[in-house]
Amino acid sequence: MSELPKTFEPGPIEARWYAHWEENGLFRAERNEAEPYTIVIPPPNVTGSLHIGHALDNTLQDILIRHARMQGKDALWVVGMDHAGIATQMVVERQMEERQDKRTNYSRDEFVAKVWEWKAESGGQITRQLRRLGASCDWRNERFTMDEGFSKAVLKVFVDLYERKLLYRDKRLVNWDPGLKTAISDLEVETRDVQGKFWHFRYPLEDGSGHISVATTRPETMLADMAVAVNPEDERYKALVGKNVRLPVTGRLVPIITDEHADPELGSGAVKITPGHDFNDFEVGRRAGIKPADMLNMLDGDAKVIQTADGLIPDDLLGLDRFDARKRVVALIEEAGLLEQVEDRTVATPFGDRSGAVIEPWLTDQWYVDAETLAKKPIEAVRSGDIRIVPKTWEKTWFNWLENIQPWCVSRQLWWGHRIPAWYGPVLGERGDQTFKQDFAPAQKTFVAETEAEALLLAREYYGSKHQVSIADSRDAAFDGFLKGGDTVHLWRDPDVLDTWFSSALWPFATLGWPDNAEPTLSPGGRGQGEGAPTSERSLEGRTPSPQPSPPGGEGAKWVAKPGSELARHYPNDVLVSGFDIIFFWDARMAMQGFEFMGERPWKTLYLHGLVRDAKGQKMSKSKGNTVDPLGLIDTYGADALRFTLAAMESQGRDIKLDEKRVEGYRNFATKLWNAARFCQANGIGASKTIEPPQATLPVNTWIIGETVKTVQALDLALAELRFDESANAVYQFTWGTFCDWYLELIKPVLSPLPLTGGDQGEGNDAAETREVAAWVLDQILVMLHPFMPFVTEELWGAIGERPYPLILAKWPMPDARALDPEAGLEIDWLIRLVSGIRTARSELNVPPGAKLPLHVRGAAPGTSARIERHAAAIQRLARIEAIAGSEPAGGAAQIIVDEATFILPLEGVIDIAAEKTRLAKAAEAAEKERDSLAGRLDNPSFVERAKPEAVEKARADHAEKSSDAEKYRAALARLS
Structure with a gap:
């Protein structure tokens, strides 16, 4: 035993003990025969630093894992980091800019090498900070979403989803971030109210008989308009449906069509349709029979005007930034006398949450996951109780999102990340000749494989012995090779990388060694190992199979962990602790991939915690200056x-x-x-x-x-x-x-x-x-x-x-x-209630702390009298009583009732009883007055509905406080006899 210092100083204690725990491997007490208990950490970004939300999230996880470890369970807390594609590339590029350097000065491989250098030197600061918090993770098996084993899992999942027809390439609108020059998800878009304009234009009818009025907050997009829509029930326009209008500026003829999207009560009731640059218009265009490949695009990746496929945009607009183009388009329409009016309007505008750039809906070819199909089992799992969501109120959010889920765009136009394992080449014609479309993607032959070698095998089987196959450095290089002719087919690899959330969705099983420690199983009606069939639909004659073949596609295809492996012991995980704000980003997607590849839930319980706000209940933000640094605390x-x-x-x-x-x-x-x-x-x-x-x-x-x-x-x-x-x-x-x-x-x-x-x-x-x-x-x-x-x-x-x-x-x-000893419990409980009552009376009545008072007892039953005798010393010492007597005192006194007995403290000469009664009565009246005033405000529906939530909450708290004060003062007054 070492004598404890007089003063508690946490700093040195924390540093010493954490180092001891980690150096001795005490965070992972392997107990292979014990009940497993598993938590996977929501992988923080490699660029991140510990904020108060991380502190909450990881504290809750650590409480659970330490509790399970002390219960003797085989407790595993999987730790690791996410490569954070967009955020990491931004950090490295900004550092390059500070040195007057830029990414495009390097090849792709050279830039990626620089990112790895940055990761080795500066990445992972947050994991060091988690140690300060006391997080008892399994650091010896730390994972990274770009490490070799995890990358292998990511590529396998991509290929398998493709073969199961759950992943495909499509031309659709995406949220395009012109600052980052990549697609981003809906969840990475922040909508802000911006002061803007609402322009009303006249589109002349082709026959010169009149015009139709439309209104827009983005006039520049009319350069790619393809229709004008009116509601089919709108009587005003029934005679115009089917006619054409001639667009100002471009002169393009576009039809007037009907669609429910047009609201007769909004503006003129007619809306311009730009399917290549508006999400609602995209769906209207598809309903009108316009194929995505035929939808007009008027912007490049920098959000500058480019020529549309029909070549009708005037040359002086080409190359303009979209907002400069907006001014020029408005000016041209005004010059043509077709500008009706301009209104000031607050416009809900989408911004990229990282770049701060205004997001542009952009028609582009991307890779998508069939999220609707993958969502079915996670929906049923929560509905059946197979997955428990805590608090239960979040189930509604889970169902609403998954039941209305859209295709998941998983490709990103970055260099840092898991490069998409797809190669493209020309299509063979009927005579075996190559045909090539320079506009890229869907028209080309696609080869999806985990490695370049496997892609070449697939390509050689497709092109046959007539052609040699090689890999070009880029699409342009492949096209150049095609133009030169010859028997060599040049493939090029998809330049995009996968959405970061695609890889982190595999976290519950890929961190545990999947696919190396798992085996594929049969699926109903499918082909599997052990039946003389190929190991997958990708298998080729004469090809060397990969060590872990893909399981057969189709309903029920899954993997089973090898007996005795980490995967077998720790999947599914026990609980996932997550902020509610990533329920869509990460939680639901883990459930999708867990069911699809492991055939069961990724975790038994999903715990969703709230946000950490400031003391006033406001959301923390740097702009408000109310953020809290957990390391400072x-x-x-x-x-x-x-x-x-x-x-x-x-x-x-x-x-x-x-x-x-x-x-x-x-x-x-x-x-x-x-x-x-x-x-x-x-x-x-x-x-x-x-x-x-x-x-x-x-x-x-x-x-x-x-x-x-x-x-x-x-x-x-x-x-x-x-x-x-x-x-x-x-x-x-x-x-x-x-x-x-x-x-x-x-x-x-x-x-x-x-x-x-x-x-x-x-x-x-x-x-x-x-x-x-x-x-x-x-x-x-x-x-x-x-x-x-x-x-x-x-x-x-x-x-x-x-x-x-x-x-x-x-x-x-x-x-x-x-x-448990009920009798002892009752006796000590009685003693505590008595001493507490005496202390409360003394405090409320302003009895001097040092004054020792006699205590008189009235009406005590024999059992109570025995207790008083047994505990007289404790009563005297703890309640500052000089003696205990049975006679009634003369004069004013305070009374404390405990069970059947009344305990009396004589106060004559100790306090001014009359003055004390007056003080308590005034204090009670004042508290009651404030209580009633607050009650009146809270009973007013106008206040509750219109006031800020924090103001209403403060009023409720103040009402509770004044109610308590009033009761306390009245009780103290009642004690005085």
Whole structure:
């Protein structure tokens, strides 16, 4: 046993213990025979740094994994990072710009090599910061979504989905980010209200008989208009349907069509249709029979005007930025006398969440996953209870999104990431001649394979012996080779990479060694191994099969983990802890891929926590200046205090209002525990010699054993239900209130007998029993608190006595109801209620803290009288009572009722009773007045509906506070007789 320092300093303790845990491999206590328990970390971006949301997310996971580890389970917390395609490429390119350099000065391979260099030097800062938080991840098996094994899994999934006809190339509109020059998902688009204009134009009818009016917030897009739509029920335009209008500027003739998209109540009721540059118009165009390949495109990747396929855009507009083109188009229409009016309007405008550029709907060829098909099993899994979502309220969001899901665009126009394993070549004609379309993609022959060698095998089978096949560096090089003629066919690889979320969707099983430690299974009606059939539809005669063939396509195709592998033991995972904001980005997509490739759910429970907001409930943002740096809080208060704050405030379905005062309060809690351990040390209380509760006879000891058991039961139940706030508060109340404030105070006379009357004195066996019980209870507290506050508990565990193992590997308490002693519990509960009542009366009535008062008792039953006698010394010491008498006092007094007995404190001469009554009455009236005023405001529907949510919430909190104050003052007034 080493003597604890007087002052608790978390910094040195945290650094020392984390290094010890990690260096000794204590985060991964491999227990191959034990029940597995698995969590996968939501992989943070390699570019990221720890923010308060990460701190919450990882604290909750660490609580669960440490709890499972102490329960003796084979606890595995999979850790790793995401390569973050867009974010990482942006970081590296910005650094290059600072050196007056740019990506295009290098070949693709050279640039990717620079990204790897950056990753080695600067990437992964967040994993170092997670260590500061105390995250007990399996660092020895850290994964990265671009590591060799994971990349292999990504390519296999792409190829298999392609063969199962669940992944395809298509021409559709995407959210194009002109700043990043790549497609991004709907979820990466931020919509902001921007002050703009609403232009009304006249489109003349082809026959010169009149015009039709349309309105738009993006006039430049009329350069690619292909129709004007009116509602089929709109009587005003029925005679015009089928006629053509001649567009201003371009002179293009476009038809007037009908579509439900046109709202008769909005503007003129007629809308211009630009299917190549508007998502709604794209669908209108398809319904009108316009094929995506025929839809006009008027912008390039920089959002500058290019010539449309019909060549009708005037030359002076070509090359203009879209917003400059907007001004020029409006000017030309105005010059033509076709501008009717311009309105000021607030326009909901899409922006890229990373680049800040205005997003442009752009018609382009991309790779898509059939998300609608993949979504069916995740929907059913939640509906049947196979996957439990906590809180349950998020199920509606899950269903709404998955039941209306659109094709998932998985290609990105970047250099950093998993390059799409697809190669293209010319199509063979009937005579075996090559035909080639220079406009790329769907018209070309596509070869999808995991490796270049396999792609060549596929190509050689397709082109036959007449042609040689080689790989060109680019599409342009392949086209040049085609123009030169000859027998050689030149393939080129797709230049795009996969969406980062495509790879992270495989996280629950690819991190566990898939596909190397799994075997493909048969599917109904499909072909599989063991039947003399090829290993997959991609198999070629004379080809060397890959070590892990793809399972056959079709319903039910899946992989099964090899017995004894990590995958077999730890898939499916037990729980996924995730912010609700990535339920679409990541959670649902993991469920899709888990069911498709493993044939079952990726995790049993999905826990979705809220956002961490500032103390006023506002969302944190740099622009508001209200962000909180978790590392700064750790520096000031310690990781334990921050962790406990986040856990104690994490209430299912609610956001967290983080107030630094709460963190400071839980730092005080850690100090309270520290001082309690020092008290125990000073009184000969060290490490417990037993895991089981000691034998006890003193009521105070049997009571504290029972309270410990009840706390363990409450804690286990709360953790099982993922109620982190209830679990933290249960151990907090027990530690601070029950153990420190009551038990240690109640046993002081036993440990150090004083010449007081009553039965609290203890000698010999009583003192030995009490030290043994106190040591056991303190041990249980350290174990229960360890998942929440790992550092201070580990330090105290080792300091108060010799241990055969560190606390991180200690056994979790097993609550035994046989340890409960109802009689002792009732007796100590009575004592606590009595002392608390006396203390409250003294405080409310402004009795001087140092004043010792006599206590008179009226109406006590024999059992109560016996209790008073047994605990007289404790009552006198803890409630500052000089003597206990049975006679009634004269004059003013305070009354405390506990059960059937009335306890009376004479106050004559101690306080000014009349003045105190006046003070309490005024205070009660003031509190009641404020309470009623707030109640009136809250009862006003206008206030509740129109006021800011934080104002309504504050009014409710103030009302509750004033109601409590009023009750307190009235109760104090009633005590005065």
